[in-house]
Amino acid sequence: MKKTAIVTDSTAYISDETAKEQDIHIIPLNVVIGNEAYQELVDLGTEQFYQEMAANEVLPTTSQPAIGNFVQLFESLAKDGYEEIISIHLSSKISGTYQTALSADDMVEGVEILGFDTEISCAPQSYFVLEAARLARDGQTAAEIIKHLQDLKQRVMAYFMVDDLNHLHRGGRLSGAQRIVGNMLKIKPILQFVEGEIVPYEKVRTEKKALSRIFDLLKEDADSRKVTEITVIHANRIEKAQEIVSMLKGIHTDIPISISFFGPVIGTHLGEGSIGICCSNHVFRSVKSLPDHKLVNVPWEPxxxxxxxxxxxxxxxxxxxxxxxxxxxxxxxxxxxxxxxxxxxxxxxxxxxxxxxxxxxxxxxxxxxxxxxxxxxxxxxxxxxxxxxxxKAPTPTYVIPSKPLQWTGTLSTGQSNASNQVIKAIQENSSILVWAVCGAGKTEVLFHGIEAALLAGKRVLLATPRTDVVKELAPRFKKAFPEVKQAALYGGHTKEDTSAPLILATTHQVMRFYQAFDVVIVDEVDAFPYTFDPSLKYGVLQAKKTDACEVYLSATPSKELRNEANLRVVRIPRRYHGYDLPVPRMVWCGNWKKALQKERVPKVVMQWIIEHVNQRTPALLFVPSIYVLDQVSAVLTTHQIRHAAVHSASEDRHTHIESFRAARLPLLITTTILERGITIPRVDIAVLGAEADLFTESALVQISGRVGRDHLAPTGDAVFFHYGKTLAMQAAINHIRKMNEEEVQA
Structure with a gap:
């Protein structure tokens, strides 16, 4: 199978992220404003361009890339082992870019170069480029891809309207402009590409009527061509584009609709305020031996x-x-x-x-x-x-960099041992439990194992029961694996690329996956609701491939999990910074329920709160229920003590957490929703009503584990305020002491 490179120019307006992800190489065109020349979207962004154009009386000009730029790129691709290059460009009738690419072919040896004239530009041009990239990944030759792209030309249509035809007229991009500009300048013409040239399609007197007519034309195309994708394009009119998308969704309820833009080069010739609507049918069909059945010959990428x-x-x-x-x-x-x-x-x-x-x-x-x-x-x-x-067909693939992990930290002895065990489990497709104390650095333990999986072409899922944990981990993984496509999925945040090689998701979102992952990591495996709801475990089992590696992480794994057959267990009894876990102290606070009924917080608890607020030490107070949370919050509000109160149903929970993390808020009152998955430097914790049934050994260990996680502040205060000691409280303290006494495995 030959290695094929896809090259295009900047007027396809494909994002850098998509280009890197799809292995697409982009040559920028140039925009000249005054005496300054800029490379489109490299030296000059779209927003800055429209500002500059509005501020200058002289219209900007554009130019094609220098032939040397093509030669340099083609030679570089040849050195990288590409045997074929398909260079896909905007219409040769409005730019010499396509011809320049063909001319560069004569100057480059060792690689076959094929050019393709899309006879169009902007978002429709990107349809061709993205389709070519997909076909190249699927192993089709350059000649086969060109054949498909020729077929696609019959399936792409675009209509657009401009505010001012002077841009097209002055730029000489409008066929017959000298003849028609006089009687068309005061109307809103509908324009289209015909055989690569911009020509007027119809004369309409208002924008509203022009849009209505384009909608009618689009409806005709949708009915006759079985349109599968619509894109609205705008020249610095995002609000209008969004309005049009809303209108189109009411008409084409089953067709995906996206928004693109006219960048500096095309904006120079169309002018600010222009609007375009394009559509396509990417599905290529071929008639098989069965007479009445049309089958897709190439699966549709979206x-x-x-x-x-x-x-x-x-x-x-x-x-x-x-x-x-x-x-x-x-x-x-x-x-x-x-x-x-x-x-x-x-x-x-x-x-x-x-x-x-x-x-x-x-x-x-x-x-x-x-x-x-x-x-x-x-x-x-x-x-x-x-x-x-x-x-059921082959799944999408992504280009994984040779060194996907960019994290440069150092693992402790315990972390390093666990990391090696995780790598081994991933390589052997076996199962492992990482039993690590709170703050041991479980996330960092995963990094090298995930890197090994990605380099082996494996898909990785990190699932966790809590939304807060996903939101905490997502930016850390983005930073650790900056060039790897990722998706973070949780309630209200699901519209991401679910085919990415690295997925972070709540266990509820995992239920939509099926036999997708080679490596399944379940973080906080002992957390509610995962331990309570069998369907979440079922979802994780359904999401993994038959021979997938399973990695479980927990500071407080159940005895049942620890004793599970064929499950290797590795322990990290010490935090990454080497300090002991802070041991909680038990403090009797009297009948706190009765005190709250009298609109008072127990004196010893109030002293703890005031001391922390005055010293500006972050304080996290856990309570057993939302009802108690509201009671405590009301009392503190009466005493004018700044705080926020959060629980699972709080709409502004994440805003308050970020304010607390940034030290803009001195005190946060919470339910067990924050017992895990949150790291706040220098924080101290207290539990009001620690004797409540809700506060199990596991919950109290996790809550205490919020303290001393930062290497710059490895100590701190953890207090169980109670109206009677419980076995769970004592068990949690014994659990922490035992971990402090345990030797680290080398």
Whole structure:
């Protein structure tokens, strides 16, 4: 299989991130403003360009890349081992870029260079580029890719309108402009590309009517071409573009619609305020031997990236049913029933088998009942008529850098031993439990193992029960693996690339994945709700491949997990900075419930709060319920003590946490929602009502583990305020002391 490079120019307006991810190489065109020349989107951004253009009376000019730039890039790609190059460019009728690329071919040896004239520009040009990149990854030759791109020309349409035809007229980019400019300057013409030239399609007198007409044309294209993608393009009019997208979504409910922009080069010729709408059908079809069945010859990339490694209902897939049917006939996808009924009802998404958690309603079509799962209803209904679709063809691939891990920290002895064990488990596809004290640096222990997995072409999932933990970890992983495509998924934050090689997700979001991951890491494996809800464990098992490596992390693993067969256990009894875990102290505070009923906080607790606020030492106060949280907060508000109170349903929880982390807030009152997954330098903790059943040994160990995590402040205060000691309180203290006494494994 030949190694094929895809080259394009800056007027495709493909982001740097997408270019790097898809292995696309971009040659910038030039914009000249006054006496200064700028490389588009390199020296001059879009927002700055429109500001400069508005401030200058003289219209900017543009120029194609120098031939030397092409020669330099082509030679560099040849040295990198590419055997073929496809150079895809804006219309040769409006720029000499395409011809320059062909001329450079004569100056470069050792690589075959094929040019492709898109006869268009901007977002439609990107359709060709992204499709070529996908086909190259799939192993097609340059000649085969060019053939597909020629076919795609018949499936791409674009319409646009400008505020002022002077830009097109002066730039000489409008065919026949000298003849028509006089009687068209006061109207809103609809323009389009025809055989590579910009020509007027229709004369309309207002923007509203022009948009309405473009909508009609788009509807005709959608009906005749089975449009699968629409893009709205704007020249510094993002609000208008968003408005148009909203209008289009009301018309084309099953077609994905995105927003792009006219950058400096194209903006020079169209002018600020211009709007474009383009559409495409990327699905290439070929008629097979079966006379009445049209099958896709090449799987559609947006569908593949959306569905690969997941199991979703039709409602969750934002593409027409016809597309699913064509891909299923071709063998790229398959479906199963979401609910099985033999011998008993079972939900295939969450694994629910409890008869009390199934509901039913009468079928509107037949004299029978339709059953549905009530357990995972929050994720969307799964009924006996629901289909779950999965991807069966080869999954998307990403370019992984030769050194994906950019973290330069040093592991402690305990961390290093655990890290080596994790690497070994990943290489052997075995299972391992990392039993590490709070603050041992479990995240850093994973880094080298994840790097080994990525370099081996494996997909990695890090799942955790709590949204707060995902939000805490996501920026750290972005920093550690800056050039690796990642996605962080949690409630309200799911519209990311789920085909990425590294996924961080809550265990609820994991239920939408299916046989996707080679390495599955479950952080905080003992946390609620993972230990309480069997469906979350079912979801994790469904998300991993049959022979996947499993890595479990916890400071307080259950005895059942520790004794699980074929599970290697490695312990890290000491924090990364080498200091002991702070041992909590138990302080009797009297009948705190009665005190709160009298709108008072127990005296000893209030003293602890005031002392920390006055000394500006971050203080985290845990309480057993939302009701108690509201009571304590009301008392502190009366005493004018600055604080915030957060729980699982707090809409502003994350804002308050960030304020507390940044030392803008001295005191945070919380439920057990923050018992883990949060690191605050110099923080002290207290538990009010530590005798409550909610505060188990595990919970109290985790809460105490918030203290002393920073190497610059490795000590601190942890207090259990109580109205009677419990076995759980004593067990938590004994647990911490035992960890402090244990020797680190070399």
């Amino acid at each position: 569908l593949r990236r959306f569905l690969a490694g997941r199991r979703l209902t039709q409602k969750e897939i934002p593409f027409p049913q016809s597309i699913l049917e064509e891909h299923e006939l071709a063998g790229y996808i398959q479906h199963t029933q979401g609910l099985t009924s033999s011998p008993h009802h079972m939900c295939k998404r969450c694994g629910n088998k409890d008869p009390s958690l199934f509901g039913r309603f009468n079928s509107p079509l037949k004299q029978e009942h339709i059953y549905y799962c009530r357990h995972c209803l929050a994720l969307g209904k799964i009924s006996s008529t629901t289909r779950l679709y999965t991807w």
